[in-house]
Amino acid sequence: MKNILTEIVAHKHVEVAARKQQRPVAELEHSSAFKREPLSLSTFLLNPEKTGIIAEFKRKSPSKGLINGTATVQDVTMAYTRYGASGLSVLTDEQFFGGSSDDLVQARAVNNIPVLRKDFVIDEYQILEAKAIGADVILLIAECLTKEEVARLAAFAHNLGLEVLLEVHSGDQLDKVTDHIQNVGVNNRDLTTFKVDFNRSCELAPQIPAGKCKVAESGISNTDNIVTLKKAGFNGFLIGEHFMKTENPARAFENFVTELSGKLKG
Template identity: 40%
Template structure:
């Protein structure tokens, strides 16, 4: 079993334990904060930041305690992040829907629920907790699931970050005409990082699509490499949560005159 398969197995088990009637989620959706669409700003900015609230990862283990995820998210917003990514997967990443609720209550910019979306229920759940964007990992979904889940997210007025790792996955992703595509340089089956994925895959994404570089970005030269290969946004977690001053860390990654808001 690959790392990705193992994570998804745990996600399904945890989902089964917390699943509620859809009618209850509908009530919560009716009361949820209005959707904040990140697309226009992400398309306009020369380089946007999706800043991540992440306590741990399968590859690195514990990263940061993050006792107050909302406070960290506020620092990201103050530093110019365009989107806050909140990990809600519990077993490998130490996240929760409580983290999503806390962040939603304190920031005014869009929030990405970063989890392994493998069941329709999770999309209604994401909207009920105030998410504006969800993650669709092509490697984790069949062709029909990818298409159906993308349509479901759009139907709930959320955007989807469609994540790819290979040329084959890129072809499948582009078939659904996504508006935001992420190239993850970390192979989720082996956890190895190969930045050449940015050079190979980012140029294949149409110019009218937000092009996100994910994983393996911890210093300015890596940001420049991603941007030189076509990235219009970067998703950064580890480098920020481990920093003593996350706002300063973000500015060092981008250069003080390159902050996007």
Template identity: 40%
Template sequence: MLSELTAGAVEDAERRSLIRPLATVEAQALERSPAIDALSALQPADRVKIIAEVKRSSPSRGVLAEIPDPAALAAAYEVGGASAISVLTEERRFRGSLADLEAVRAVVGIPVLRKDFVATPYQVFEARAAGADMVLLIVAALEQPVLASLHELVTGLGMTALVETHSADEVDRALDIGARLVGVNARDLSTFELDQNLFGALAGRLPAGVVRVAESAVKTAADVARYRAAGADVVLVGEALVTGDPIHVLSEFLAV
């Protein structure tokens, strides 16, 4: 599934590049106002921090919410206390778009993450051109030289890479490239199976100075509390917010 999603995202980016060539997107990226410092926004604090996600659907759960106005939802997240906003931009299975990210960026003052299956420099420049402050890099989807070069490009453009892992080896690979914002995804993106204990098993491999992000398998405040107890500085939440009352759910999660 991960290979299919990544290949599809790259194909869609190649299609977009026929309309907006790399040189154009690169110029637009460099003209953008500087990215917000996501590492500062997500630094460990007395309470857990939340990255709240704009997410319409997923391959594992199908349609979650229509979200006709992603900007309004993101603005509500910010008012509700989220430290950053994640925007799904993958078109085929998650029904997202770069237009969603641009709309969100226009209304919030906190960091915005482009969450997609990024595997090419073009996609990184697209992210910055659309106003992203963070870009997701999935270790399992990328060979180490590609992961390292994309991480360098993200950083060079003033953004922060959220480097997603799912095993001890992947955590080590993330640290080898100097990642300072590392996510552990409870969902195996090859099988889409969940392991809620995975974060706790891997968190100890992340040294001081690296911001620890727990991803997936979050339905209740108890799930957030479990991640927090296991060492999470930040929890990324999507489905639980978009399928319920987002502000009420967010307030419960932030009270952990």
């Protein structure tokens, strides 16, 4: 089986090199969004009045192909915010996920909750881009970065005022967590095969360093999953495909939150 993550990262190196030529760093630093004060995802995740859900806007994926080709980023993300999302995740990878930087710009323009730039970050330039398009948080994937690269990129993001979500898939990757990382996500999807094992989050939860927001990612398809993950100590729940694969992601999210609220009160 081909390693999808390796393929994505190889393409990302070429893509980033091209974008550096198209839009110099100085231009990024002069964008209006570069001057705004970023919001704290960890603060929003710990807010008891929110759901803890990081709701994602995603058009397609390498494993599923087209997920939703009709939903608009502004309509969907505004509904996510309206019904209690703690944060938004917006795919900006075009080649493999059908996203764009413009999707994040549009989400930022109409929402006042933290926005995660969901992409495959391998270079400081992408962190400057994230700041310039209005992101509050960047994703670092432990699977495709060395310990030294994670430390360097996390420190760079911190100096720009951005938070970091470090995504891990196994216990040995937790040694890449640094002081500049506020949120640690456990991806239940194996990024080399894209298969999902929901139990992975619960197994790794006790090993996540104290003081970090614990985020479960992928494979969360019903409210019982969140009840279980909350008991395991998770503060955040990144959900994308479950809502986006429906005809009306906004209504799907509203119904999900209503059901979840009832279970948590009960």
